[in-house]
Amino acid sequence: MTVEEQIREIVARITHVDKSIITRESTFKGMKADSLDVVQALVAVEEAFEIEIPDEEAQKFQNFGDFVSYVENRVAQKEKV
Amino acid sequence: MSLEGKLALVTGGGRGIGKAIALKLASQGADVIVNFFRHRDAAQETANDIEALGVKAEIIRANVGDPAKIDEMFDMIGNKFGRLDILISNAASGVGRPVMDIDIKAWEWTMNINARALLLCTQRAARLMDGRGGKVVSISSLGSFLAWPTYAVVGVSKAALEALTRYLAIELAPQGICVNAIAASAVETEALKFYVKEGLVKDSHHVTPAGRMVIPEDVANVVAFLCSEEAFMIRGQTIIVDGGTSVGLLALAGREDDEHG
Numbered sequence: 071m072t073v074e075e076q077i078r079e080i081v082a083r084i085t086h087v088d089k090s091i092i093t094r095e096s097t098f099k100g101m102k103a104d105s106l107d108v109v110q111a112l113v114a115v116e117e118a119f120e121i122e123i124p125d126e127e128a129q130k131f132q133n134f135g136d137f138v139s140y141v142e143n144r145v146a147q148k149e150k151v
Numbered sequence: 152m153s154l155e156g157k158l159a160l161v162t163g164g165g166r167g168i169g170k171a172i173a174l175k176l177a178s179q180g181a182d183v184i185v186n187f188f189r190h191r192d193a194a195q196e197t198a199n200d201i202e203a204l205g206v207k208a209e210i211i212r213a214n215v216g217d218p219a220k221i222d223e224m225f226d227m228i229g230n231k232f233g234r235l236d237i238l239i240s241n242a243a244s245g246v247g248r249p250v251m252d253i254d255i256k257a258w259e260w261t262m263n264i265n266a267r268a269l270l271l272c273t274q275r276a277a278r279l280m281d282g283r284g285g286k287v288v289s290i291s292s293l294g295s296f297l298a299w300p301t302y303a304v305v306g307v308s309k310a311a312l313e314a315l316t317r318y319l320a321i322e323l324a325p326q327g328i329c330v331n332a333i334a335a336s337a338v339e340t341e342a343l344k345f346y347v348k349e350g351l352v353k354d355s356h357h358v359t360p361a362g363r364m365v366i367p368e369d370v371a372n373v374v375a376f377l378c379s380e381e382a383f384m385i386r387g388q389t390i391i392v393d394g395g396t397s398v399g400l401l402a403l404a405g406r407e408d409d410e411h412g
Contacts (some may be wrong), residue, residue: 093337104246105246106246106256106260107258110256110260113214122191122212123187124190124191124192125189125190
């Protein structure tokens with residue numbers, strides 16, 4: 071499973087949105103996610119990939135694609151190390 | 152009132168009230184472990200400030216709403232230090248909603264971080280204090296007995312925390328562990344600025360008999376006292392730090408009417 075697929079599974083589980091309709095353009099607001107959903111999604115992704123996502127970075131995510139790209143970069147950096 | 156040689160853990164110690172507590176304990180000579188969850192940079196900054204006071208500091212990440220993370224945190228403390236003298240259960244979170252909108256997820260998130268964490272952290276801390284005694288202070292709020300808009304689940308969690316503080320105080324007294332709580336009114340922090348901006352909390356300095364809002368250092372000063380030997384006979388209490396707001400509510404209601412009427 072790719073990073074994107076794993077994140078999609080996590081976000082779908084937390085927001086109760088069908089994963090098939092989550093695209094890179096999807097927003098948390100569009101998925102009717104509240105602030106608790108967002109925090110729980112961040113925490114679940116952090117644990118799944120053993121990374122930290124500072125709030126300051128998370129606040130820059132405009133959509134699901136931004137979230138995925140950030141995590142992909144962090145995972146790639148981790149693998150280099 | 153020296154805490155020299157003591158080792159303290161402050162949950163949520165990187166920012167706001169927790170930071171002020173961590174710095175106050177450090178200023179009294181304690182080495183401090185700063186727990187954080189979402190703000191590593193702030194925790195590191197607090198640790199740097201602590202070390203500038205001439206004592207040791209550590210930062211440790213853990214979501215205290217997660218029992219496994221609490222275990223990991225205390226395993227680390229046990230392995231590295233083998234002891235703990237002071238636990239400040241300060242980390243808090245919450246979902247601001249009217250009671251009819253509180254779902255199970257919001258309830259459990261808030262209760263687990265604000266109330267259950269005190270139980271689980273104290274159970275682990277007590278083992279590290281065994282035979283040497285210790286101090287536990289939990290941070291509550293006036294919302295435990297007052298009803299504020301959208302504060303229901305947090306208020307309930309704080310009421311649970313205060314009740315648990317009483318039980319812990321009695322059951323841990325034979326081990327020489329003093330347990331108390333502090334309930335503050337709205338404290339001037341970054342979190343409060345958010346609530347004021349969102350219109351959920353009013354800037355209340357004009358209705359506080361003491362003439363200003365509570366600041367983090369006001370809470371930290373009482374924490375330091377409760378952690379000192381001078382407070383040995385205070386057990387299971389919730390000390391209110393609110394500049395007189397709670398005892399002056401009725402009088403102040405009239406004063407507010409005058410000001411706005």
